[in-house]
Amino acid sequence: MATKRSVSTLKEADLKGKRVLVRVDLNVPLDDNLNITDDTRIRAAVPTIKYLQSHGAKLILCSHLGRPKGVTPKYSLKPLVPRLSELLGLEVCSLFTRVKMGNDCIGEEVKKIVDELPEGGVLLLENVRFYKEEEKNDPEFAKKLASLADVYVNDAFGTAHRAHASTEGVAKYLKPAVAGFLMQKELDYLVGAVANPKRPFAAIVGGSKVSTKIGVIESLLGKVDLLLLGGGMIFTFYKAQGYSVGSSLVEEDKLDLATSLMEKAKLKGVSLLLPTDVVIADKFAADANSKVVPASSIPDGWLGLDIGPDSIKTFSEALDTTQTIIWNGPMGVFEFDKFAVGTEAIAKKLAELTAKGVTTIVGGGDSVAAVEKLGLAEKMSHISTGGGASLELLEGKPLPGVLALDDA
Numbered sequence: 001m002a003t004k005r006s007v008s009t010l011k012e013a014d015l016k017g018k019r020v021l022v023r024v025d026l027n028v029p030l031d032d033n034l035n036i037t038d039d040t041r042i043r044a045a046v047p048t049i050k051y052l053q054s055h056g057a058k059l060i061l062c063s064h065l066g067r068p069k070g071v072t073p074k075y076s077l078k079p080l081v082p083r084l085s086e087l088l089g090l091e092v093c094s095l096f097t098r099v100k101m102g103n104d105c106i107g108e109e110v111k112k113i114v115d116e117l118p119e120g121g122v123l124l125l126e127n128v129r130f131y132k133e134e135e136k137n138d139p140e141f142a143k144k145l146a147s148l149a150d151v152y153v154n155d156a157f158g159t160a161h162r163a164h165a166s167t168e169g170v171a172k173y174l175k176p177a178v179a180g181f182l183m184q185k186e187l188d189y190l191v192g193a194v195a196n197p198k199r200p201f202a203a204i205v206g207g208s209k210v211s212t213k214i215g216v217i218e219s220l221l222g223k224v225d226l227l228l229l230g231g232g233m234i235f236t237f238y239k240a241q242g243y244s245v246g247s248s249l250v251e252e253d254k255l256d257l258a259t260s261l262m263e264k265a266k267l268k269g270v271s272l273l274l275p276t277d278v279v280i281a282d283k284f285a286a287d288a289n290s291k292v293v294p295a296s297s298i299p300d301g302w303l304g305l306d307i308g309p310d311s312i313k314t315f316s317e318a319l320d321t322t323q324t325i326i327w328n329g330p331m332g333v334f335e336f337d338k339f340a341v342g343t344e345a346i347a348k349k350l351a352e353l354t355a356k357g358v359t360t361i362v363g364g365g366d367s368v369a370a371v372e373k374l375g376l377a378e379k380m381s382h383i384s385t386g387g388g389a390s391l392e393l394l395e396g397k398p399l400p401g402v403l404a405l406d407d408a
Contacts, residue, residue, distance in 0.1 A: 007183075008407065021146065047182070059117075061123065105126050105128050156183070160183070203224045206328070215397075221268055230275060230315075237261075245304070278295050319350075354379055359381045364391060
């Protein structure tokens with residue numbers, strides 16, 4: 001059963017004067033001095049928050065940050081308040097100067113702050129994962145969170161694949177339970193593109209291991225016209241074909257699976273492209289010696305770390321024929337500049353095709369990081385904020401955080 005696409009949205013809810021619990025994803029990276037190093041997720045939450053403010057709601061934001069074991073000061077959401085206030089324009093707002101911060105996410109003290117919130121006011125609750133009941137989806141904890149509000153909005157697509165108290169549990173006690181704008185956009189693109197794509201439809205799947213992408217590849221083989229594979233997983237496919245792969249990463253227990261996936265692609269009439277040449281290195285390091293060789297003949301002691309120039313050309317030409325492209329996973333070890341060429345070339349190609357009207361969707365942490373690093377995020381049709389959630393959605397798995405919302 002795939003995740004439903006037609007959920008109730010913000011625009012269908014009566015918001016004036018209502019206390020609205022909004023599950024946002026503010027799980028942003030912080031440095032040792034607790035400065036935000038990437039505010040993408042905070043910025044992604046802003047349109048929903050501003051819409052609720054402008055419609056007279058009293059906002060109660062909740063999120064997790066990191067994986068704390070109990071109350072852990074370094075995982076407090078307090079350092080996010082200045083940036084969130086700034087993005088919402090609250091520093092200069094006459095009602096109050098900034099987002100209010102709770103010392104907890106449940107309890108009498110929090111209730112008191114909620115009671116005093118003016119229409120358009122914003123309260124950020126403390127990290128919900130300070131309570132182990134959050135990840136256990138404990139009904140009593142969910143009930144306490146829900147008791148703060150009248151309406152529930154889930155705008156945290158990145159956590160929609162987890163059935164936690166703040167993503168799934170609270171929806172049982174708060175009605176309406178609706179999707180925020182970010183959640184809706186993710187579903188429109190990810191569910192919409194897969195269910196009803198403009199064809200030809202291509203998927204580019206990269207990453208280091210076949211095992212982490214089996215579900216996605218199998219699911220996409222039933223939907224795409226073209227499948228391009230890159231990253232470390234290709235060496236398992238090469239070895240399954242009897243090629244010498246040197247010291248490249250190979251999952252020995254997945255050789256039969258690689259063979260069966262190639263056969264499945266043939267049966268379904270899907271054009272499956274593997275790189276024809278690879279960039280190899282004499283060690284796994286940024287300063288390794290490197291050279292380009294045909295994919296079928298990697299010498300002993302060398303390992304493949306990127307796709308080669310011929311493959312980039314072949315992949316680019318294949319993508320030129322498409323109308324919808326989903327990209328999940330880098331083409332090589334993009335953390336090392338020397339082996340980021342393949343990933344960069346694919347990112348630039350997608351940006352160029354987006355400008356020509358092709359729908360391009362980038363999902364999965366590493367490919368998103370690569371696109372962000374190149375400053376090309378704005379040039380794609382859609383950048384998914386959820387690594388694990390977008391993978392599970394592409395596999396056709398139900399997302400608890402979405403299923404809990406009201407049907408449209």
